[in-house]
Amino acid sequence: xxxxxxxxxxxxxxxxxxxxxxxxxxxxxxxxxxxxxxxxxxxxxxxxxxxxxxxxxxxxxxxxxxxxxxxxxxxxxxxxxxxxxxxxxxxxxxxxxxxxxxxxxxxxxxxxxxxxxxxxxxxxxxxxxxxxxxxxxxxxxxxxxxxxxxxxxxxxxxxxxxxxxxxxxxxxxxxxxxxxxxxxxxxxxxxxxxxxxxxxxxxxxxxxxxxxxxxxxxxxxxxxxxxxxxxxxxxxxxxxxxxxxxxxxxxxxxxxxxxxxxxxxxxxxxxxxxxxxxxxxxxxxxxxxxxxxxxxxxxxxxxxxxxxxxxxxxxxxxxxxxxxxxxxxxxxxxxxxxxxxxxxxxxxxxxxxxxxxxxxxxxxxxxxxxxxxxxxxxxxxxxxxxxxxxxxxxxxxxxxxxxxxxxxxxxxxxxxxxxxxxxxxxxxxxxxxxxxxxxxxxxxxxxxxxxxxxxxxxxxxxxxxxxxxxxxxxx
Amino acid sequence: xxxxxxxxxxxxxxxxxxxxxxxxxxxxxxxxxxxxxxxxxxxxxxxxxxxxxxxxxxxxxxxxxxxxxxxxxxxxxxxxxxxxxxxxxxxxxxxxxxxxxxxxxxxxxxxxxxxxxxxxxxxxxxxxxxxxxxxxxxxxxxxxxxxxxxxxxxxxxxxxxxxxxxxxxxxxxxxxxxxxxxxxxxxxxxxxxxxxxxxxxxxxxxxxxxxxxxxxxxxxxxxxxxxxxxxxxxxxxxxxxxxxxxxxxxxxxxxxxxxxxxxxxxxxx
Numbered sequence: 001x002x003x004x005x006x007x008x009x010x011x012x013x014x015x016x017x018x019x020x021x022x023x024x025x026x027x028x029x030x031x032x033x034x035x036x037x038x039x040x041x042x043x044x045x046x047x048x049x050x051x052x053x054x055x056x057x058x059x060x061x062x063x064x065x066x067x068x069x070x071x072x073x074x075x076x077x078x079x080x081x082x083x084x085x086x087x088x089x090x091x092x093x094x095x096x097x098x099x100x101x102x103x104x105x106x107x108x109x110x111x112x113x114x115x116x117x118x119x120x121x122x123x124x125x126x127x128x129x130x131x132x133x134x135x136x137x138x139x140x141x142x143x144x145x146x147x148x149x150x151x152x153x154x155x156x157x158x159x160x161x162x163x164x165x166x167x168x169x170x171x172x173x174x175x176x177x178x179x180x181x182x183x184x185x186x187x188x189x190x191x192x193x194x195x196x197x198x199x200x201x202x203x204x205x206x207x208x209x210x211x212x213x214x215x216x217x218x219x220x221x222x223x224x225x226x227x228x229x230x231x232x233x234x235x236x237x238x239x240x241x242x243x244x245x246x247x248x249x250x251x252x253x254x255x256x257x258x259x260x261x262x263x264x265x266x267x268x269x270x271x272x273x274x275x276x277x278x279x280x281x282x283x284x285x286x287x288x289x290x291x292x293x294x295x296x297x298x299x300x301x302x303x304x305x306x307x308x309x310x311x312x313x314x315x316x317x318x319x320x321x322x323x324x325x326x327x328x329x330x331x332x333x334x335x336x337x338x339x340x341x342x343x344x345x346x347x348x349x350x351x352x353x354x355x356x357x358x359x360x361x362x363x364x365x366x367x368x369x370x371x372x373x374x375x376x377x378x379x380x381x382x383x384x385x386x387x388x389x390x391x392x393x394x395x396x397x398x399x400x401x402x403x404x405x406x407x408x409x410x411x412x413x414x415x416x417x418x419x420x421x422x423x424x425x426x427x428x429x430x431x432x433x434x435x436x437x438x439x440x441x442x443x444x445x446x447x448x449x450x451x452x453x454x455x456x457x458x459x460x461x462x463x464x465x466x467x468x469x470x471x472x473x474x475x
Numbered sequence: 476x477x478x479x480x481x482x483x484x485x486x487x488x489x490x491x492x493x494x495x496x497x498x499x500x501x502x503x504x505x506x507x508x509x510x511x512x513x514x515x516x517x518x519x520x521x522x523x524x525x526x527x528x529x530x531x532x533x534x535x536x537x538x539x540x541x542x543x544x545x546x547x548x549x550x551x552x553x554x555x556x557x558x559x560x561x562x563x564x565x566x567x568x569x570x571x572x573x574x575x576x577x578x579x580x581x582x583x584x585x586x587x588x589x590x591x592x593x594x595x596x597x598x599x600x601x602x603x604x605x606x607x608x609x610x611x612x613x614x615x616x617x618x619x620x621x622x623x624x625x626x627x628x629x630x631x632x633x634x635x636x637x638x639x640x641x642x643x644x645x646x647x648x649x650x651x652x653x654x655x656x657x658x659x660x661x662x663x664x665x666x667x668x669x670x671x672x673x674x675x676x677x678x679x680x681x682x683x684x685x686x687x688x689x690x691x692x693x694x695x696x697x698x699x700x701x702x703x704x705x706x707x708x709x710x711x712x713x714x715x716x717x718x719x720x721x722x723x724x725x726x727x728x729x730x731x732x733x734x735x736x737x738x739x740x741x742x743x744x
Contacts, residue, residue: 320574323618324599327611337600339585351585353600375678377705378586380558384602410675426672428679450679456667458679472584474669474679475558 012121013098013182015073017063019044019080020092020106038271040091041249043083047076052099052234052250056268058106060099060252067095077115085114097123099252100177104130123180128153135174140167152178183233195228196296197221204242204289207270208333211263212325214293218262221295234299235262237269240292252299262295267333324356341366345373345433347382347460347472372433374448379460379472386469389416389461391424391451401447401463405432414451414459416470422453430463531620531648533567534592536711540688540700541660546621548646551639553655555663559587559704560686561652563711564662565621566591568648573597576615576622578604580652590709609634616647625652632656660690664704671707681707683714 021040037056044051047070048061063073070076077093084091094105096118104127105116118126130152132141149155155163156178163171173183197220199213225231239247251265270290327336337353343364344350350366391399393409400408407430413421429449436443446464448471453459458474530545538544546552546568554561562584569575570592577583581602589595599619604611608627615622616638630638635656642649651658664684671680684704689697701714 320599320618323614327601327614330607330611330614331601331603331605335601335603337602339595339598339600341586341589341595347584347586351595353602356599376590377679377681377707377709378584378590380562380584380587381582382584382586383582407675426669427675428672428677429675450672452669452672452679456664456669456684458669458672458682473558473582474682475556 012123012180015063015067015095015097015120016060016099016102017066017073017077017080018058018060018094018096018099018102018106019084020094020103021057021084021089022092022107023090039087040084040089043087044080046083047080050250052252053265053268054099054103054252058103060102063095073117074115077117081114094118096126097121097180098177098182100183101127101180104134124156124178127178127180128156132174132178135177137170137174140170140174143167156180195221195224195230195300196294197224198292198294200292201290204291206289207267209329210239210270210290210293211267211333212329214266214295215259215263215325217293217295218259218266221262221297222259225297225300229302230297230300231302232297232300234297235265236296236298237262237266238292238294238296239266239269239290240294242289242291250298266293266295321356328356343368343370345370345435346462347374347379348384348386350378351382372431374431374460377474379458379474381473381475383471383473386462386471387417389414389459389468389470391449391461391463391468398466399463399468400466401430401432405430405447411449411451414453414461416459422455424451425454426452429461531568531573532571534563534711536700536702536713537563537567539713540662540686540698542688542690546648546650547659548648549643550660551642551649551651551655551658553651553653553658553661555653555661557662557664557684557704558582558584558652559591560662560664560684561623561650562588562593563591563704564650565623566593566711568621569593569597573620574599574618576612576619577601577624578612578615578622579608579625579627580623587705587709590705591711609638612638612649613641616641616645616649619647621648621650623650623652629654630656658690660688662686662688665699667704681705 019040021037037053041051041053041059044059044061048066050061052060054060063076067073067076070079073095077095081091081093091114092106092109093115094102094108094117095115096102096105097120101118101123105118108116128151131150132144132152132155134152135141144150144155149158155175158175160172160175163175167174177183197217199217201210201213205213221235222231234250234252236248236250241247247269249265249269251262251269324336334355336356338356340352340354342350342352343366349364391411391414393399394412395409397409399411402408411424411427413423415421427449430447431449432445432447434443434445437445444464446462449461449463451459451461459470460472460474462469462471530543530547533541533545541547541552546564552564554564561580565575566588569588574597575593576599578601580600583600583602585595585598588598599615601611601615604624604627606627608624609630612622612624638649641647655661663686665687667682667684669679669682671677681703682705683701685699685701686704687697687699701716703712703714706712
């Protein structure tokens with residue numbers, strides 16, 4: 001084990017500049033966001049042609065060469081930030097040794113500046129105060145926290161051999177990150193074989209079929225790597241259009257790239273690249289298409305075991321995946337989903353639908369206490385969009401709820417949409433819910449009711465600003 | 476069916492001995508493999524197959540209603556206007572390791588399904604299958620043992636026959652939320668009463684529901700059962716108390732009597 005002062009040395013990774021756009025919705029980057037981020041990439045590529053994209057909203061570039069050209073790391077970071085900000089995108093930059101420290105440095109930026117530069121050899125010190133939960137390994141972070149290892153500094157200080165024997169390859173990678181080193185040593189040595197995978201489309205295809213093909217192509221590429229005991233953390237995706245245009249992007253992943261993860265990145269790249277958009281001789285659909293897709297693995301690492309923190313890979317069997325891919329080809333990627341239970345108070349917030357094949361964690365974890373959550377049992381029918389309703393009392397006057405959660409009169413009849421009036425036989429409420437009052441755009445203030453109508457159906461209703469809505473039905 | 480069985484035999488050979496011993500449970504004349512993940516020699520995961528020769532398991536409370544004691548493979552079950560009953564029908568198979576597809580039900584209550592015992596991780600949802608829904612359902616049946624569908628329109632005879640053919644060949648089960656002409660089993664809720672809620676107090680706790688199973692063949696005589704749908708813990712349980720006693724607050728009876736009683740109130744408005 002090295003002493004803290006010795007961390008800077010031959011083992012320190014190359015200097016990396018991270019560009020982070022904080023307003024980007026990282027979790028659900030759909031087509032439009034990926035497309036918009038493509039503009040940011042184009043700007044950054046003006047400074048350095050080799051830009052690695054971690055996901056929409058975060059990209060990296062090797063800082064050494066450009067920094068010398070543009071007059072130092074500070075100057076480079078400032079110029080990139082200015083260029084991106086000129087496109088009306090909020091952008092923070094961070095420079096440090098290694099991608100992990102650089103990405104955190106970009107997040108550590110204070111409002112009054114645009115960049116943080118961690119000096120060479122300072123990555124370990126910079127990382128030390130961060131909690132272990134910043135590692136992209138929630139299970140490992142939980143175990144560490146329970147053992148009293150709460151910060152990256154604590155983790156870095158442990159003997160490497162003990163970490164390896166207790167936490168395996170995952171723990172070793174995490175400790176190397178905490179020490180300001182690369183998570184995995186690169187597989188060095190000559191690569192005789194061509195490990196890339198290429199697919200030519202004849203006839204040319206549009207984006208959607210190309211993404212499906214990418215999944216199979218990625219599997220082929222990974223199988224080739226696996227047979228040599230390798231895996232990759234970065235992949236170059238090359239797309240060639242029928243009009244001869246090419247799009248080449250480097251995609252990096254926090255863990256190791258799986259076939260699904262590669263396909264996801266091909267989707268992001270194609271979302272931002274529509275062949276024919278640049279063709280000046282008019283929108284001729286028939287000649288614009290994707291002619292070739294090539295995946296080149298680079299940054300190979302020895303395959304040390306299982307993938308970090310990806311949901312569902314071992315649950316979805318080949319049979320189901322094939323059927324899902326076929327359905328997605330028929331209906332579109334977003335149309336086939338699997339549900340992920342999430343945290344929330346309303347019935348609609350407790351489930352997130354994730355397109356099949358995508359990997360996405362719930363925005364809010366489900367296993368936390370949610371005070372004022374609707375009581376169990378859960379409704380069997382949850383409307384994706386609440387249905388407008390009207391509720392009146394015995395005198396025929398609409399029922400209202402005051403700001404202090406008092407009901408104007410007993411609800412007596414309910415109509416949902418245009419359906420006929422139903423007499424209310426039992427009711428409970430109001431249960432006031434005030435959510436996210438600190439967030440102007442997403443704040444809600446409503447009162448929930450449960451109503452039972454004469455036909456035996458129970459309803460979950462909510463009244464907000466005097467308007468009644470049916471959120472769910474117990475049927 | 477033969478293909479599935481041979482597939483299963485293949486998996487059994489690869490199963491670790493302990494998993495075979497603890498996961499094979501016997502139920503009547505069929506053997507179900509519980510959700511077991513097992514790896515192939517190459518390290519990938521094999522298909523999880525719930526296999527057996529005739530029926531997929533259902534929750535114990537529902538077994539008495541169905542002539543086969545479960546969901547007969549290759550058959551259709553129609554459920555009339557009860558979301559929870561649909562979910563309860565598939566929850567047993569899902570808990571036992573089956574994949575479950577849901578087509579045309581954008582308002583599916585996933586939390587309720589999970590409460591009944593269904594595994595959300597083995598749900599495949601197509602909220603809007605569009606006009607080509609029979610083709611979508613057929614594709615889903617290739618992957619899923621059970622598919623729940625709410626047809627956007629009344630199914631045409633040709634589409635029905637095609638899907639019934641797919642079911643017979645593949646051994647899947649189709650649960651239809653709505654009408655399906657010639658379905659061997661039709662389930663509907665005739666009466667229900669909610670417990671735990673009053674006139675401005677309490678909250679919904681449980682629902683007592685009378686479920687009637689009708690159909691052709693073995694169920695020409697309707698079977699009636701009182702169930703807790705749902706019970707206070709979110710599951711389904713048989714209601715052992717006297718069926719005729721409907722003395723809960725907030726009780727409601729579907730039928731002419733209730734409508735007649737409510738009619739004058741609406742007229743006065």
